[in-house]
Amino acid sequence: MRNLIFGRMAFLMCASGTLLAGCALPLNTASAVPESAAGSRPLMKASACGPSVVYVTSYNNSVYIYDQAHNGKMPxxxxxxxxxxxxxxxxxxHNLWVAISGDCKTAFSSVLxxxxxxxTPIKTLQDPDGSATDLAVDNATGTVYVTNFFNYTKGCASGSNGVVEVYAGGSTTPTSTLGDSHMNYAFNDAVDDHGNLYxxxxxxxxxxxxxxxFEWHDGSGSPTDLGITLQAPGGIQTTKNGALLVCDQLVAxxxxxxxSTTMTKLFATKTSGSFGVALDKHEKHAWVENPARSAGQLQRYAYPGPDKRALESITVPGGGYAGVAVSPASPQGKPY
Incomplete structure (x- = not known):
């Protein structure tokens, strides 16, 4: 249990060099797309991809792209x-936003x-105070909300609570910060069609x-605890009927x-570790990234559940991690 709950914490610390032991990452697997040298300039190669794709992050400092209509098993x-x-x-x-935690040596926390x-990136958001973990964009206002797993206190060591950095009005630096004393580590976030942040x-x-x-009404002020308990928090999405789609790494x-504070319509129940989740534009399928599975598999399930068996499983080169997004994405859902 502890390994799953603190898996992201350990990986971020390994990447920044704050842990010296126990930081082995999955071995790379064969890829149809060449990998880049560490520290090179961010570059997207997607000329072979169609208009409907799935993006997934990898342990090998890459984001892989899969065409949903053609040759979906290979990037x-x-x-x-x-x-x-x-x-x-x-x-x-249909713009893709990528939260970059960096390594605190040659690359620092940012959003591309x-x-x-x-x-190449058309915009870079600077995140100087913490380790960028996830993000959500309010499609109505353009405001960007970036979760920092933890904030830095001395160099890149963990020392203070996680926060949400807010980038309003097209700013490339934080315009405000959301936090709470109970939020020791901030994981994933989502915005509904009324601008509420979860x-x-x-x-x-x-x-x-x-x-x-937590919910921040209108994406500002003080948060409201929704009364939901998770064993190990993971991804979150708003939906068209107002339900919150959530992954609990130890459950499903x-x-x-x-x-409601009870999780229903469960899927991805066969193997614990489900982390990132994204819905397609019609909310008919949910893509789940499970770094605990062999080679960090990306899986597609019928949505809503229940659905125990994945409709599709993809082995991500280098081992998939926690980030997944679908384009076109589902519209931001109704308030919870």
């Missing part, structure tokens, strides 16, 4: 030169925006902890219906 493209990529998000213009068919987080209790979900993925 059609790749983003290279990204150090420790984390959460992914596709906005209403790529246009469809582009090769964040999965971990609250420590001695050597262990428990996951919960499923829905919290509006006002």
């Amino acid at each position: 059609c493209g790749q983003i290279t030169g990204v150090t420790n990529p984390q959460g992914l998000f596709v906005d209403k213009q 925006e790529f246009a469809p068919g582009g090769t 964040v999965t987080y971990l609250e420590l209790n001695g050597p262990t902890g428990s996951g919960h979900i 993925c499923g829905d919290f219906e509006p006002g």
